[in-house]
Amino acid sequence: xxxxxxxxxxDGIGPxxxxxxxxxxxxxxxxxxHEIVWTTGIxxxxxxxxxxxxxxxxxxxxxxxxxxxxxxxxxxxxxxNDPSAKVRPEQGLLxxxxxxxxxxxVRPTFTFPSLIDNSPLKRERIEGTDLVFIRELTGGIYxxxxxxxxxxxxxxxxxxxxxxxxxxxxxxxxxxAMSRSKRLCCVDKANVLETSRLWRETVQEMEKDYPEVExxxxxxxxxxxxxxxxxxSYDVLITENLFGDILTDEASVISGSMGLMPSASIGExxxxxxxxxxxxxxxxxxxxxxxxxxxxxxxMMFEDAFGLKDExxxxxxxxxxxxxEGIITEDLSGNNKSYKTSEVGDWLANNL
Ligand code: IPM
Ligand code: MN
Numbered sequence: 001x002x003x004x005x006x007x008x009x010x011d012g013i014g015p016x017x018x019x020x021x022x023x024x025x026x027x028x029x030x031x032x033x034h035e036i037v038w039t040t041g042i043x044x045x046x047x048x049x050x051x052x053x054x055x056x057x058x059x060x061x062x063x064x065x066x067x068x069x070x071x072x073x074x075x076x077x078x079x080x081n082d083p084s085a086k087v088r089p090e091q092g093l094l095x096x097x098x099x100x101x102x103x104x105x106v107r108p109t110f111t112f113p114s115l116i117d118n119s120p121l122k123r124e125r126i127e128g129t130d131l132v133f134i135r136e137l138t139g140g141i142y143x144x145x146x147x148x149x150x151x152x153x154x155x156x157x158x159x160x161x162x163x164x165x166x167x168x169x170x171x172x173x174x175x176x177a178m179s180r181s182k183r184l185c186c187v188d189k190a191n192v193l194e195t196s197r198l199w200r201e202t203v204q205e206m207e208k209d210y211p212e213v214e215x216x217x218x219x220x221x222x223x224x225x226x227x228x229x230x231x232x233s234y235d236v237l238i239t240e241n242l243f244g245d246i247l248t249d250e251a252s253v254i255s256g257s258m259g260l261m262p263s264a265s266i267g268e269x270x271x272x273x274x275x276x277x278x279x280x281x282x283x284x285x286x287x288x289x290x291x292x293x294x295x296x297x298x299x300m301m302f303e304d305a306f307g308l309k310d311e312x313x314x315x316x317x318x319x320x321x322x323x324x325e326g327i328i329t330e331d332l333s334g335n336n337k338s339y340k341t342s343e344v345g346d347w348l349a350n351n352l
């Protein structure tokens with residue numbers, strides 16, 4: 001099979017971890033007889049520096065012409081402490097999500113048996129956790145009207161959702177729940193927010209189309225608590241953009257390291273696969289970042305974008321093997337020997 005993949009390495013540790021994902025993808029392609037055509041594009045601070053736009057049109061064209069997008073990270077500290085910056089790297093990410101119609105962000109949270117004790121949470125709480133958040137990604141407070149009034153003394157960010165947006169997201173949730181343990185949790189704040197009431201009403205209407213799925217409705221504050229108390233009690237969770245942003249960072253603690261968690265953003269035009277860890281600028285260029293989230297994002301890409309399940313499973317298996325054998329970066333190694341980002345990538349590619 002010929003796989004046309006857009007490669008957006010982005011900022012910070014993005015290029016380093018993406019290099020490893022490419023190595024592993026090439027090794028898989030060789031093993032299963034595929035040909036990968038990579039087309040690169042610039043994003044984020046790198047793109048602001050080059051052309052003044054964090055998501056230039058040329059990059060958008062690269063994505064639109066690809067069957068899938070593999071993405072590293074966006075962000076640069078030189079913009080973080082400058083509220084007056086006119087263009088920011090993160091705008092590139094939001095523009096990319098909107099223009100590619102990446103409305104459903106799928107973020108699985110699972111544990112690796114060999115890493116259970118890396119989590120700050122107790123073993124008996126987290127063992128066996130296997131849940132998936134589907135976060136809405138192109139609506140809500142992120143994209144509502146925002147601004148200032150009263151000579152800048154008052155600021156507002158509107159949260160807006162349409163029924164159509166809720167429905168297409170919830171549909172992903174119901175379908176995923178059907179393929180798993182048939183439990184779906186709708187996370188909202190329907191006791192306070194009108195948008196949440198629209199979410200709840202819409203999901204309730206959809207229940208009759210999926211009679212086998214057992215749906216629960218929980219408030220976001222309670223989920224934030226129960227997620228670290230009894231993560232095992234969840235399977236598929238659907239939620240709006242900001243709640244999903246916050247809860248998925250919280251959930252990454254369960255797995256023991258943010259450096260492990262992949263994600264997929266399912267789009268109208270194409271889908272994008274990225275590690276959830278962000279650009280981690282302190283580690284950029286040091287060859288110490290954990291490449292596994294990027295590698296596991298490539299696995300999601302093989303499965304979700306191309307339907308290549310065996311290829312994805314082979315990647316997950318070699319990742320597991322690297323963890324068991326201690327071929328790990330310093331975020332996971334504690335006092336034991338650690339390996340460089342590139343060494344882990346080489347080891348994975350060689351062991352496929
Ligand atoms: C994420 C990030 C982004 C978000 C930022 C960088 C805009 O935190 O992908 O979760 O808030 O969505
Ligand atoms: Mn986030």
